[in-house]
Amino acid sequence: MNKWLKFTMLYIGAVVVGLSQLKITPIIKPLAEQLQVNMTQMSLLTSVFTISGIFIAIPGGILVSRYGAKKLLLIVMSCLVLGNVLGILSKSFSLLLVSRAIEGISFSTIVMIAVVLINDWFKDSHYSGTAIGIFTTFPATASLIGMNLFLPLSNRFGIFASSYLLAGLGIFLVISYFFLIEEPITEKQEEAVVGINVLKEAAQNKTVWVLGILQGVMAFVLYSYIALYPLLFTDYYSLPVSQANFYASLFGLFGIPFGVIAGMLIDKMKNRGLIFIAAYGMMLAACLAAPYLAGSQVAFILQILFLSVSASLASSSVTIMVPNVVREERLLSVSLSIVNIFYYSCIVIGAPLVAAIIEKMSWPIGLLLLASVACIGLVASFVLTKQFNQSIGGIRNEQNI
Numbered sequence: 379m380n381k382w383l384k385f386t387m388l389y390i391g392a393v394v395v396g397l398s399q400l401k402i403t404p405i406i407k408p409l410a411e412q413l414q415v416n417m418t419q420m421s422l423l424t425s426v427f428t429i430s431g432i433f434i435a436i437p438g439g440i441l442v443s444r445y446g447a448k449k450l451l452l453i454v455m456s457c458l459v460l461g462n463v464l465g466i467l468s469k470s471f472s473l474l475l476v477s478r479a480i481e482g483i484s485f486s487t488i489v490m491i492a493v494v495l496i497n498d499w500f501k502d503s504h505y506s507g508t509a510i511g512i513f514t515t516f517p518a519t520a521s522l523i524g525m526n527l528f529l530p531l532s533n534r535f536g537i538f539a540s541s542y543l544l545a546g547l548g549i550f551l552v553i554s555y556f557f558l559i560e561e562p563i564t565e566k567q568e569e570a571v572v573g574i575n576v577l578k579e580a581a582q583n584k585t586v587w588v589l590g591i592l593q594g595v596m597a598f599v600l601y602s603y604i605a606l607y608p609l610l611f612t613d614y615y616s617l618p619v620s621q622a623n624f625y626a627s628l629f630g631l632f633g634i635p636f637g638v639i640a641g642m643l644i645d646k647m648k649n650r651g652l653i654f655i656a657a658y659g660m661m662l663a664a665c666l667a668a669p670y671l672a673g674s675q676v677a678f679i680l681q682i683l684f685l686s687v688s689a690s691l692a693s694s695s696v697t698i699m700v701p702n703v704v705r706e707e708r709l710l711s712v713s714l715s716i717v718n719i720f721y722y723s724c725i726v727i728g729a730p731l732v733a734a735i736i737e738k739m740s741w742p743i744g745l746l747l748l749a750s751v752a753c754i755g756l757v758a759s760f761v762l763t764k765q766f767n768q769s770i771g772g773i774r775n776e777q778n779i
Contacts (some may be wrong), residue, residue, distance in 0.1 A: 381499040381503075382502060383540075386497060391451075392492060393516045395484045395516075396457075396485070397540075398458055399485050399520070400524040400604065401524060402423045403608060404532075405529055405532045407612075408532070409537055417733055422730055427725075429476050430486045430722075432722050432726065435717075436577060438710075446527050447495050447562060448496045448561040448562075452490070454484040454487045455484055455551055458479065459552065460617070461479075461481030462481060462482075464476070464539045465478070465481070465538065482583050489721075494562070494714075496510055497702045497707075509641065510694070510697055510749055512641060513697075514698075515633060515637030515638075517600075517633075518629070518631075518633030518686065521626070521627065521633070522629075524628030525608075525736075528540045529619070576709060576712050579702070580709045580712040581716060583703065583704065584765065589703070589717050592658070592696050592755055592759065593692075594724040595661075595724070595754055596656070597695050597721045597722070599755075601691070601728055601729055602732045605729035606736075607625070608622045608623055610668070614741045631684040632690075636687045636691050637690045639691070640653065650766055651760075651767070655760065657689075658688065658752060658758075659688075660684050660685075660688035661689065662752040664681055700717055
């Protein structure tokens with residue numbers, strides 16, 4: 379099967395996973411009223427989706443190395459189906475929370491699995507960075523679709539209509555992956571090279587830890603805004619719900635092309651640190667501007683544009699760079715797991731923490747926290763640039779890239 383066709387199928391699956399993660403946000407108010415819970419509790423339904431990633435990131439990397447990416451892909455997509463079915467049957471907030479955690483297993487591992495598969499499919503191609511860059515746009519694509527689809531869908535067919543849709547798509551994808559995607563030959567390794575020793579070896583790479591911090595900052599800011607954008611526009615700027623969801627959907631629309639651009643830049647630029655500095659500089663500027671948009675349509679769009687572009691560039695660049703800074707292929711999945719621990723931990727922490735601060739204090743203070751986190755990312759970008767100048771050229775020459 380052609381590698382781009384396999385890639386397209388994998389991308390569609392990732393978008394479905396992203397839609398499952400985002401399905402709560404557009405219907406957060408009517409669902410809160412139905413469940414009789416507050417907004418801080420509702421934000422848990424978004425963040426708990428990724429809580430499993432904290433616990434299975436490292437084991438997941440080891441499992442990919444030992445048993446193969448295809449087997450794990452089938453398992454995690456089955457978890458997506460199970461979580462959505464359980465969500466349909468949920469009659470209480472606590473059970474819905476459990477269903478979200480089960481769904482989240484797919485989100486917690488899809489990027490790691492995908493990078494391993496893409497790295498194998500494109501190992502003899504000059505477009506590996508571009509392919510990974512395209513893949514990392516799946517959250518933006520999911521945001522664009524979900525913010526415009528789920529609210530009218532729930533209004534017409536009921537509050538859990540999105541879960542029925544996603545469960546059906548998940549079943550279709552599990553069957554398709556089983557028959558059409560092959561296990562990478564490079565994944566079949568001896569158990570002796572897989573385990574705690576590989577983890578220790580991967581953890582010695584300081585650049586992987588810096589990439590993890592950068593990915594964590596991006597996740598904290600990105601998913602906090604994804605969860606809170608509709609409320610920012612309705613509660614703080616007093617916009618109608620439909621208009622608020624439209625603005626929130628622009629976040630995905632703007633982000634899609636820049637994930638691709640990041641892949642192209644990583645493939646061609648020598649001074650890659652500049653991409654990270656630009657991305658996190660724009661992220662900081664967008665966060666600082668968020669409380670001061672003054673109800674202006676142009677200001678809304680520019681703030682969303684800057685934040686979307688910065689998050690897309692940052693996420694894509696980090697994901698693309700991990701295979702480039704890992705010296706041996708056997709360390710790739712575990713190195714991705716280290717980065718993913720930061721990613722999923724910050725998603726879980728971000729939205730509930732910011733929502734709690736907003737409820738107890740104010741919107742400007744909550745948004746200031748996001749700006750402070752973005753500032754950490756900018757500092758880490760300069761650290762990464764220094765590391766690139768010292769070592770990345772030698773690594774790339776050694777790998778003959």
